[in-house]
Amino acid sequence: MMEFLHKRHARYFKFCMDSIPGEYTSLDTSRMTLLFYAVSGLDLLGQLDLVQDKQSVIEWVYRQQITSELCDGDLSRAGFRGSPANSSGAPLNQWDCSHVTMTYTALATLLVLGDDLSRVDRAALLSGLRALQLPDGSSLSSLHGGESDMRFVYCAAAVSYMLDDWSGMDREKTREYVLRSMRYDHGISQGPLLESHGGSTFCAVATLALMGELDSALTEQQRDGLVFWCLSRQGLGFNGRPNKQEDSCYTFWIGASLRLLDAYQFVRTDLLREFVYSTQDPITGGLSKWPGHGADPLHTYLGISGLSLAGQEGLKPIHAALNVSSDAVEVLRRAQARWRDLPPVKAVD
Template sequence: MAQTFLKKKHIKFFERCLQILPSRYCSLDNNRMTVGFFGISGLDMLDSLDVLENDKENIINWIYSLQLLPDDIDSNIHQCGFRGSTTLGNPFKAEEARKHPIPLDSGHIANTYTALLSLIILGNDLSGVDKRSVTTGLRYLQQEDGSFCCVPEGSENDKRLVFCCVPEGSENDMRFVYCACCISYILDDWRGVNKDKAVQFIKNSMSYEGGIGQGPGTEAHGGSTFCAIAALVLMDKLYEAFNEKEIKRLKQWCISRQQTGFQGRPNKPVDTCYSFWVGATLKLLDMFELTDKGFNRGYMLETQNSITGGFAKWPDHTPDALHAYFGVCGMSLVGEEGIQPMHPALNVSQRAADHLENIHKLWQSKS
C-alpha cells in the first residue's frame, strides 16, 4: 500500500459518494442525509468544497426539503426534525409536506445532526431551520434515564404520539445523547435537553474498565466513549461529571486502545474509524500528544485505496463512505498536510465551527 496520502484520489471518492453509490448502499437509502454528510464534510476536511460550487445551492435546497415542519396546530411537533431521505414519498418542498403530512413521517435525531452540520459546512446561515420545532422534538426523545431515542415512540396516554414512526419505541443510547447535544449546541438552544439527566446517564454508563458504554452496564467502547465525552464538553460538564480519579482511568483506557492504529475495545483488531473516535476523545482530554502518530498514520495509510481513493476499516478491504470520512478525520488529528484542522467535539472542520460561531454572534446580537 502507498505510504503517501492520496488527497486527489480521496476528493474523487467523496465526489462519487455525492453522485452515485454502489448497489450495496441501497439498505442505507433512509439515511441518505448521513451518507451525504460524509461526502460533504469529507470534501471540506480536504479543503476542496470548491468542487461542489455548481451544486451547492441544489444540495442546500435538498437538505431543507428533508425538514419536517410543524403543521398549523403543532399536532406533529414531537416528530419534527430532519428526515434521512424522501423514502416515504413526501414532497420535495417542506412547505408542501407541512400541508399534507404523512402519519408515519418523522425526523431522525442523527439525520437532524448531520443535516445541520452539512448546512453549516456549505456556508448556510441556518435561517431556514425551524429551531422551535427541532428543540421541542428533542424533548420528546429524551427518556427518564437521561438517554435519547432516535425517533419518537408511541404512547397510549398521548394521542399526538399514536401515529409515530416507531410506535413500540426505538433504540436509546449514547449515540443519540451526543446527537442531541450537538443539535442543541448548533442551535444555541438547550431547552430540548435536560442536562442533569443526560449527565447522570453518562456517569452511569462508565464501566469498571474506565471507558464508557452505550448505556449503564454495557461494555466500554471507543465510539460511545467519544459520544459521551464530546457531549459533556459541549454541555461544559466534563469535570463536573467525573472526578480526577475517573478522568485518569478514562485517559488510561483510551490511550491503551492504540496498537498500531486504534481498536474500539480490548482484544479487538484495529480499525480506521477509531483513529477518529478514540483519537478525538484523547484530543478532548488533552492526551493526544502522548499517542504514537507515526504508527497511527502508518496504519491508516495501509487502509487507503490507491485506485479508487477512500479508506477501508482494514487493509485490503473495500473502502466505504464512513471509513473514508473518519480516515480523513484521523489523518487531520495527526496533522497531515493538506487536511483542515478539526473541531473534535462537533466532528467538523474548525473552519465550519468558526462559521457556526459567527452565526451564534449574529443571533445573539438580534436577541
C-alpha cells in the same frame, strides 16, 4: 514508504455524492449521513469546490426538514429526515418524523456548505429533541421507537450546541446517564451495565464537552482512567474494544476522545498514520475498515477526520466534539451571534 492519497480521496467523496454505490441501497433512508461524510470529507481535504452547485445541495437538505407547519401542531416529529424516502408526501402521516442523527448531520452539512441556518425551524427542532429524551437521560433515535443509547444522546447534544439552546434536553439527566455508563475498566458504554466501546466513549466525552461539563462531571480518577483506556486501544492504529482488531474509524472516535481529554500528545501519530495509510484504496481512493478491504464512506471520513486530529498535512483542522472543520465552526459562530440579537426560542411540550 506509503503516502496520503489526497486527490484520490477527494475523487472518491465526489463519486459518493454523484451516485451512491449499489451496495448502499439499503442505507437510502440514511442518505443525509452519507451526504455529510462526502461533503465534510471534501471540506477537510480543501476540495469543497468540487461541489459545483452547493446551493442545490443546501436546498435538498432543507427539503428534508419537518417544520412546525408540516407538523400541524405536533412538534414532537420535528427535525430532519434522512431522505425523501422517509416522507409519504402527506404532512399528517404519523410515521413521517425526524431522526436525531439525520438532524445532526443535516445541520453539520449546511454549516460545511456555508449556509447561515436562517431557514432552520429552531423552536420546532428543539421540541423534537425534547420528545426523544427518556426519563433515564438517554435519547431515542426517532419518535416511533428504535434504540436509545449514547449515540443519540450525543446527536441531541450536538444539535443543542449548534442551535445554541439547551431547552430540548435535560442536561442533569444527560450527565447522570453518561456517568452511569462508565464501566469498571474505565471506558464508557452505550448505556449502564453494557460493554465499554470506543464509539460510545467518544459520544459520552463529546456530550460532556459540548455541555461545558467535562471538567466538572468527571473526577480526576475517572478522567485518568478514561485516558488510560483510550491509550490502551493503540497498537498501530486504534481498536474499539480490548482484543479487537484495529479499525480506521477509531482514528477519530478514540483520537477525538483523547483530544477532548487533553491527552492527544501521548498518541503515537507515526504508527497511527502508518495504519491509516495501509487502509487506502490506491485505485478508487477512500479508506477501508482494515487493510485489503473495500473502501466505504464512513471509514473514509472518520479515518481522514482522525488524521486531521493528528496534524496531517493538507487537511483542515477539525473541531473534535462536533466533527466538522474549523471553517464550518466559524460559520456556526456567525449564525449563533445573529440568533442572540433575535427574540429567544425554546422547546415546547
